[in-house]
Amino acid sequence: MTTVLLGVSGGIAAYKAAEIVRALQKRDYDVRVVMTSNAAQFVSPLTFAALSHHEALVDEFDCPGDPIPHITLGQGCDLFLIAPATANVVAKLAAGIADDLLTSTALACTAPVMVAPAMNVHMYEKAAVQENLATLRRRGITVLDAASGYQACGDTGPGRLPEPEQIAAVVEEHFHRQDALPSWTGKKVVITAGPTVEPIDAVRFVSNYSSGKMGYALAAEAARRGADVALVSGPVTLKAPEGVQLVPVKTAREMLAACEEAFVAADVFIASAAVADFRPESPSDSKIKKGSSQEGQLSYVRLVENPDILAAMGAKKRPGQRVVGFAAETDNVVGYGQQKLASKHADMIVANQVGENKGFGADDNQAFLITENNVEELPLMAKQQLASVILDRIEQF
Numbered sequence: 288m289t290t291v292l293l294g295v296s297g298g299i300a301a302y303k304a305a306e307i308v309r310a311l312q313k314r315d316y317d318v319r320v321v322m323t324s325n326a327a328q329f330v331s332p333l334t335f336a337a338l339s340h341h342e343a344l345v346d347e348f349d350c351p352g353d354p355i356p357h358i359t360l361g362q363g364c365d366l367f368l369i370a371p372a373t374a375n376v377v378a379k380l381a382a383g384i385a386d387d388l389l390t391s392t393a394l395a396c397t398a399p400v401m402v403a404p405a406m407n408v409h410m411y412e413k414a415a416v417q418e419n420l421a422t423l424r425r426r427g428i429t430v431l432d433a434a435s436g437y438q439a440c441g442d443t444g445p446g447r448l449p450e451p452e453q454i455a456a457v458v459e460e461h462f463h464r465q466d467a468l469p470s471w472t473g474k475k476v477v478i479t480a481g482p483t484v485e486p487i488d489a490v491r492f493v494s495n496y497s498s499g500k501m502g503y504a505l506a507a508e509a510a511r512r513g514a515d516v517a518l519v520s521g522p523v524t525l526k527a528p529e530g531v532q533l534v535p536v537k538t539a540r541e542m543l544a545a546c547e548e549a550f551v552a553a554d555v556f557i558a559s560a561a562v563a564d565f566r567p568e569s570p571s572d573s574k575i576k577k578g579s580s581q582e583g584q585l586s587y588v589r590l591v592e593n594p595d596i597l598a599a600m601g602a603k604k605r606p607g608q609r610v611v612g613f614a615a616e617t618d619n620v621v622g623y624g625q626q627k628l629a630s631k632h633a634d635m636i637v638a639n640q641v642g643e644n645k646g647f648g649a650d651d652n653q654a655f656l657i658t659e660n661n662v663e664e665l666p667l668m669a670k671q672q673l674a675s676v677i678l679d680r681i682e683q684f
């Protein structure tokens with residue numbers, strides 16, 4: 288049974304959350320409720336317990352038998368719907384604050400999150416609130432527009448919680464869309480991610496700032512769609528997504544060897560790694576001495592070009608195999624992306640601008656999807672969301 292976790296925060300609209308429980312149950316969802324202590328001032332947890340047939344949880348230190356309720360709740364649901372979401376809860380979600388059970392659960396949640404803000408019109412229209420809502424949207428959280436009309440405080444305008452039936456319909460639509468996602472079951476996907484590190488000597492290396500976030504988001508999304516995913520990754524601090532086969536590598540040549548092996552059976556190859564373009568020609572087993580006047584000293588380190596993994600896979604692409612690359616550029620993003628599409632025999636290049644806090648390490652990305660006959664400019668979005676769009680487009684090739 289599909290489980291919707293309903294997060295209720297402390298505004299007057301909390302009373303409507305009881306109706307949301309009913310509207311969701313009518314659509315055959317199992318509903319569980321987590322509330323803030325302020326919400327419990329408006330509606331008793333007992334009301335939600337009676338309606339949902341599960342204890343409604345408020346206090347993370349008062350969950351008998353479960354020492355980590357935020358993890359249990361956050362990972363045990365198919366959707367976390369926070370309705371109503373007060374300005375305070377919206378701000379905490381945007382800032383990553385987790386100081387009660389509801390907000391800790393939101394942070395620990397592995398399911399999609401949906402937020403229905405409800406507050407006084409003047410609060411709703413404040414720049415702080417609108418910017419926080421925009422932050423949530425950018426990160427891939429679905430934010431429902433507040434309804435407009437007469438408010439409990441006597442003001443009129445936007446800020447009202449949409450009707451419970453409308454909210455339940457949005458939830459239903461969300462699950463229908465998910466069911467309609469094309470299945471990648473049986474498809475083999477190979478993804479490169481992260482940087483490569485190229486040793487100079489026993490203690491030093493050449494590398495770059497790649498965090499691996501984009502490649503890991505692609506791997507997670509492909510696995511979610513049922514694909515058999517091999518993630519060939521340079522050293523990063525991220526945990527491999529569930530169900531993904533991690534192939535850890537360090538250097539470009541190790542990455543190439545792993546890709547050559549995996550590419551044979553691959554249906555889709557996505558090169559999102561930031562491969563070091565050059566490596567020291569003969570790394571020393573011992574630490575090279577500082578100083579710059581003689582060979583064997585640090586300033587004499589000679590660099591040679593690394594293999595281009597994407598180009599190598601593109602060159603041996605069989606009919607039916609799809610090859611996608613990335614292009615991080617500081618200028619002429621589309622032009623260079625188009626050149627790479629041709630020179631590396633890729634089916635699509637995801638091109639984006641780097642520099643000035645863009646690209647490497649960020650959670651968001653603004654990209655152009657370049658194919659032979661088209662250039663699609665995407666808005667700034669969370670890397671998870673971009674991963675989903677990229678896979679949607681590959682599906683259409």
Ligand code: C5P
Pocket residue numbers: 479539558559560561562563564593594595596597598611612613614615627
């Ligand atoms: O040529 P450039 O490095 O800009 O191309 C970027 C694309 O090529 C990315 O998809 C990257 O993963 C891939 N690449 C590669 N091997 C290299 C250099 C880049 O696979 N040595």
